[in-house]
Amino acid sequence: MPTVAERPPAAQPNDVARPNAVGGDTAPPIAVELRGVRRHFGSGDQLVRAVDGLDLTIRRGEVVxxxxxxGAGKTTTLDMLLGLSEPGEGSVRVRGMVPAAAARRGAIAAVLQTGGLLADLTVGETVRLIASLHGAAAMARVPSVLTKADLTALVGRRVAKCSGGEQQRVKFALALVADPGILVLDEPTAGMDVTARRRFWDVMRADADAGRTIIFATHYLEEAEQFAHRTVVMHRGRIVADAPTAQLRVGLGARGIAASLPADDEDAAGILRRLRESEDATDVRVDAGRLTLRASDSDAIAAALLAAGCRDLEITAPTLETAFTALTED
Incomplete structure (x- = not known):
């Protein structure tokens, strides 16, 4: 990524994918492409296969x-995508360019967990400094970027006096000043409170609707469930699932069922025995007379429970968390 000491070459009109802009219609359909990418560390018994044969294509305007x-290899993958490290094998291309060139042109930017800010500068000075590296157009965007990142009230505050969540918003503003066509986010809302997180994703949703490609790594599964059109799951350096988020959730997550057991102990015991013998029911539990389980054929199980005298039955849709657990448990 550009530093204070390295002024990037001026971006050309078609460097950044923007709908209804000069270069929007001519931008290539593929924003990011990784082919046969491997990145290993150490050797012998200490060898770590951080990324082990990764093939991934992301198109313009996707939210992934x-x-x-x-240890799955997410951060290593993002580092290679940003040109911060090189693959040991394979190729990485960002809008047809090597990642370092794409970063210098402002075609890709990032909000990362790592990397410090200059503590003695104010928020406004920090954003203007980075904007100056990208030319007059970026300087003109500073007021709108400060508004997007919810920093207008903090422009005069020194970075050292900002909280962790506020500093994360400063990094977000720095990523936006070049108006990149591709935005990479590594745990972007870490340290933010609930209100700041909600505002951040409102901005991201609007940017995605306008054609920006957004790739984000997160431990908040609800963020992926609410904001990602597509989810890629990595485990031990490899992709173990790549599908539309809703499809992944439904395809791998059994539905949850809860019901109150009959008051008769013998009837309740018979229901539990049949459930535990069934191949369709898992995680069968009883707490204070309330039965909970997961079922691949929830309709059939629910009908059987009602016929056996259960009441107050509830069925809940599978979550991305259940799919994620199924994919990454050994």
Missing amino acids: ALLGPN
């Missing part, structure tokens, strides 16, 4: 969540 447990 990158999920996986710690």
